[in-house]
Amino acid sequence: MSKQLSHINQLAFFALIRAGLWEQEVQLLPFGDIDFADVQRLSEEQSVLGLVAAGSEHVTDKKIPKKDVLQIIGQTLQLEQRNQAMNYFIGVIIDQMRTAGIYTILVKGQGVAQCYERPLWRSCGDVDLLLSKDNYLKALDFLTPLAQSVDEENKYNQHIGLTIDPWVVELHGTLRSSLWKRIDDVVDETQYSVFYGGQVRSWMNGNTQVFLPGVNEDVIFLFSHILQHFFKEGIGLRQICDWCRFLWTYNEKLDLSLLEKRLKKMGAMSEWKAFAAFAVEHLGMEKGKVPFYSPSRRWSRKASKICSFIIETGNFGHNRDYSYYQKHSFIVYKAISLWRHIKDTFRYLTIFPWDAQKVLWSKLVLGVKVALKEK
DSSP, X not given: OHXXXXXXXXXXXXXXXXXXXXXXXBOOGGGOSOOHHXXXXXXHHTTOHHHHHHHHTTBOSOOOOHHHHHHHHXXXXXXXXXXXXXXXXXXXXXXXXXXXXXXXXXXXXXXXXXXXXXXXXXXXXXXEEEOOHHHHHHHHHHXXXXXXXXXXXXXXXXXXXXXXXXXXXXXXXXXXXXXXXXXXXXXHHHHHHHHHSOOEEEEEETTEEEXXXXXXXXXXXXXXXXXXXXXXXXXXXXXXXXXXXXHHHTGGGOOHHHHHHHHHHHTOHHHHHHHHHHHHHHHOOOGGGSTTOOOOHHHHHHHHHHHHHHHHHOGGGTTSOOTHHHHSOHHHHHHHHHHHHHHHHHHHHTTSHHHHHHHHHHHHHHHHHHHHHHO
C-alpha cells in the first residue's frame, strides 16, 4: 500500500510542478488519496518548493488540507525573503566590484530565475560569477578579505568558492564540466564569445545592471551544467525546470543552427534529445518550444530512466548517504566512492552508453590524480 501511495504522491507532485511551471490549472482528484506532506518532502528534496506552491494555487477540483497549505505558505514566504536578500547582496557586491574595476557575468541562479513567472519563488542557491582571467584573479583578491572561509581552488576548472555570510560566492574562470574534452572545448569557445564577442544580455536588479551571458551562449552553459550534475553529483528537477523556462522565454531568440552545431561538436545531441523528451513528457513543456524534440519511443524510454534517477538521487545527491567520508580513512572512502561511480555508470550505460564510458574513464583518471596528490 505504501509503495502505491508513494507512486500516487509522485504523480501528484509532477502534476503540481507542471501547473506551477506553466501557471495552468490542474486536477488532482484522478490521483486519489494524496499525502501532501510527502509531496512537500519531495519538493524540498528537489528544490522546487516554490513551483509546487504555485501549482497548488491552480488546483481546481480538490481542497488541500489547511495544515499543509499553512506549511507551504510559511516556507514560500521564507523563500521570497531569501531571494530578496540574495538579490540585494548581488547588487551590492557587483557594484563594489565594478567600482574596483572588476567586471563579471552572473551565471545560473538569479539570472535564470528571471525567466520564471514568479522569480522570487525559485529556490536560490549560490552566487555564480563568470570572469575573464584577469578579472578572476582581481575578484579573488578583492573578495578574500570579506570571506569567512575560502575553498581550495580547482585549477583545471578555475573555480573557487568563498563564504561571505550567509552566501556562497563561486568564482568561475571557466564553466568546464570535466566530463569529456569535446564538451569543455565548446564551453571554452562559447565563453570566448561572451567575453570577446560581446554576447551578453542584462537584468536590472533594482538599480544595478547585472550582465548575463547572451541567449545562445547561456543555453550551452545551462545544458552543460545539467550534464555535469547528471553524470556526477546527482541532478535535481530545479536545474531542468530552469532550462525549460529559459527555452520557453527565449525560444524566438535562439539561433537553432548555431545550437545544433555546438551540440554536435560537444557530442551531446543524444543527451539533449533525451532531456527534451523528459521536458515534454514529464514537465509539460510545449513541444514547439523545445528545439530538436523527437516523439520517438527511443527518447521517451530514456526520459523515463532519467526521471527515475532524478527522484532517487535528489538535488545534488540529496538522498544519498555521504557519511562514509567522515567514518573512514582516505583510501577506504575513495574505494567506496569509486564503487558508487561504477554502479552509477552501469545505470548511465542504459541511457547514454558511449558517453557513460567516457565519463567513467574521466572519473578514474581524476581519482588517481587526487589520490597521488594526497599521498
